[in-house]
Amino acid sequence: MSFVVVEKPRPYITQITLNRPDRMNAMAFDVMVPFKEALEEVSFDNETRVVIVTGAGAGFCSGADLEDPGWLDIFDGLTVPGIARRAMKILDDVIKAIHDMHQPVIGAINGPAIGGGFCLAMATDIRIAAEGAYFRPAGINNGLTSAELGLSYLLPRAVGTSRAFEIMLTGRDVEAAEAAAIGIVSRAVPKEVLLEECYAVAERINGFSQLGVELSKQMLWSGVDAGSLHTHMNHEGHAQLFVRMTTQNFEEAIKARKESRAPDFKD
Structure with missing residues (x-):
């Protein structure tokens, strides 16, 4: 068993x-x-x-x-x-x-x-x-x-x-x-x-970006552990920029909203 x-x-x-x-x-x-x-x-x-x-x-x-x-x-x-x-x-x-x-x-x-x-x-x-x-x-x-x-x-x-x-x-x-x-x-x-x-x-x-979800979890726990607001906001900003600049998720979300459909995130 x-x-x-x-x-x-x-x-x-x-x-x-x-x-x-x-x-x-x-x-x-x-x-x-x-x-x-x-x-x-x-x-x-x-x-x-x-x-x-x-x-x-x-x-x-x-x-x-x-x-x-x-x-x-x-x-x-x-x-x-x-x-x-x-x-x-x-x-x-x-x-x-x-x-x-x-x-x-x-x-x-x-x-x-x-x-x-x-x-x-x-x-x-x-x-x-x-x-x-x-x-x-x-x-x-x-x-x-x-x-x-x-x-x-x-x-x-x-x-x-x-x-x-x-x-x-x-x-x-x-x-x-x-x-x-x-x-x-x-x-x-x-x-x-x-x-x-x-x-x-x-x-x-599951309907959201896999990468966005993973980094959101990481940032949430980082926030729980953060020593200061400023340090954590810096980490958040870099995580957000990473997803924004290395994927087409944002563009897909805007396009899907205009087309009245669910977004199809690739990352």
Whole structure:
């Protein structure tokens, strides 16, 4: 059985599904290593314009696999602290792989996103949740810190500092409706239409310039990370000029508008 399923449900859309529903798609190494490999491979698939990440069964991802996290050869000969460091690096690299993908990544949050699963959801670029989904920063409930895998960086930028502090310090569940209201997800929809909603968003994005979308994603994340407005505006300007001067996208958009048709972008 493959714990990560990669398929193309629509043209130019690749769906990557965590496929261990009996364990709520927990972050065991035999799931996360092939998941990272799939992300990296799809990132360089030029027939993929948008990526959708979801979970099989009732849950999106339940975080750390407390039953059987698995073993990797890179752990051989290490003490517990050394194993922990290697393990954290593997999970960190999954989050970074999503962030670094050329394509926009839509998180189809089909059920509970707990602990590392919450972090995984927040790493995606666009999030749409099923109405029964919820988000929980579980570490604080287990005597640890809720700050892991980028959550203390990403969540305040999505919902503001006060809400992020309150959620992460109380370890409470955030139901899908509240998640939509405060900005954890774009919206909450009935579970039976979740993937169709994600496909509709992906297909709209697919209608635009591939290069323009890729650079827009890059500039959005650059803006989140920017040290100053002036520096970021300079980066934005160069990205815009690059697309404007190296493609015919702008001319095609104007021509298509005059001819009352959808533009046919080549780049």
